Structure formats: structure tokens, C-alpha cells
Amino acid sequence: MNHLRAGDYLILALGLALVAGLWLHRAGSLDGRVLIRLDGRLFAEASLRLDRVITVPGPLGESRVEIRDGKVRVAVDPSPRQLCVKQGWIPPGGAAVCLPNRVAVENAAAGYDSLNY
């Protein structure tokens, strides 16, 4: 039963190291990400762990995205009906869209809910 040779062990060890590294990396980054899109393009990506305010220059003016205590919301927005501001803190997996100012904030903490091809 000598199916495995030295090089095979090497490949297995490297593969195991890669997988273990990815799991550890994932454990670190699973805290949650905030994705901010401007005009459909990714404008900024931030961690939910780091409290900060991100200013997004939209066509109507500045939107301010606030990250605090592992939560995220749109604090200030120039859109007339203030829908995304009134939405408040964005739940994990949710998003707030300030359509007039072309800003979308996504709380990507939950990751994927489904994967369909």
C-alpha cells in the first residue's frame, strides 16, 4: 500500500497549508465587510470592525456612510426623500440605496444566502 510518494506528500502538505491559510484568513475577514457603490461601481470597501465615516461624492452632493459598533448606516444624504437615511442601520446581508445620489451601501456580513448557477 505504498500509494503515496515523497512528492505526493509535498503536494498534500502544500495544499493543506493553502487551505488552512485560507480558513484562517477567512476567520479574520468574516467580521463583515461594507461595500459602497457609486454609480454601480465599487467605490469603497471597509470593515465593519473599524468605526469610521466615509464620504461619497455623488452627483447631487456628498453622502456620508457611518460605520459604528459593527453596524453601518447612511448618516447623511442629499436625496430629496431621504429613504436610505430613514432606513437606519443596515442589517447583515441588507443594503441601503440612495438612488438619486447613485449611492448603494451593502452590509456584506452575512456573505451568501444562495449560490445558483
Added chain:
Amino acid sequence: MTPSTTEKTTVLTATPEDRRVATLAAAAIGLTLAEAAIPLPIPGVKPGLANIVTLLVLYRHGWRMAAWVAGLRIVAGALALGQFLTPAFVLSLSGGVMSLVTLAWAMHLPRRWFGPVGLSVLAAFAHIGTQLMVVDLWLMPGGSLLALMPLFLTAALITGLANGLATAHLLQYGNSDKHGDSHEPKNLS
């Protein structure tokens, strides 16, 4: 069916090698269909048992024939499962092509140190790596697949190891069973 409507008739004769490719591809397609019937909790993770056949063919008959068998299996398997030209087919094809490319390179590694298990794991990583790349670039651009990478790569490592061990076992069994002319399957005619 009706001859002599055209002046020239093209006769396609199946060489013994063609028959061998067809037989092996049929075995691979059978495994693909069988494993499609197994319910799996996560979409995209499956054992890839047909790759045992690909690896066996690679060792017994060389890369060219392995590529034929894998290609036929991908196309015919997709046809049988109703996935031909769907995203699933494109994923299967891209993964298969990159595995074969990897194997073309890996088969030249010194045989003394690298056996079917190593090749199998390398091919499995190439397979899933390519598929993740296709998904990221084409199917779900912008979505960060990073979160799913550890899961898929772990699955690739396990299935690569399992398929490699199966191949190694089959190779050993086949070689000790019939020395010398193991190139000609006996139940063909």
C-alpha cells in the same frame, strides 16, 4: 443509408484506439451520471469520480487519450444531464481544460517522487481554481468569492486525495493482475 446519391462515399472506420477511447469515455460518463444522482448539500461540490478514469487513462495510454476521454465525458455528460452550453457546462469545460493542462505539465514530474495522488490533487486544485475564476469574472462579477474559497479548496483537496488513492489502487491492481499487455482490454470484442 441509400448509397450512390452522391458520387463519393466517406467511410469512417473506427480504429481500435477509437474503440478504446469510446469504452473509457463511456465509463467516465457513467460515473458522471451516477454521481449526479447523489444529493449534495453544497452546489458545486462533488466528488468528480470520472477523473479517476482520466487519471487511469493518463497513466496507461498517455495524455492525448486522456484529453479525448475527458473531453468526450464533459460534452456527452452535459448532453445527458441537459446542461450542454449552460453555465454549468462552461464551468465543467473550463475546469476540465485547465486540469488537463496541469496534468500535461505534472505528468513530466519525476515518477519516482510523484504518483497519481499528487497529480490528482494538483488537477483538482486547477479545476476548482479555474471554476472560481470563471464564476468571479463571468457569472457573478463583483461578488467576493473569497468567502467561499476555503470551502471549495478543502473539498478539492479531499476529493483529489480520494480520487488519487483510488487511481493508485486501480493502477497497482491492474498491473499486478496482468503483466505486460495491460494495454488491451480483454472484454472488448
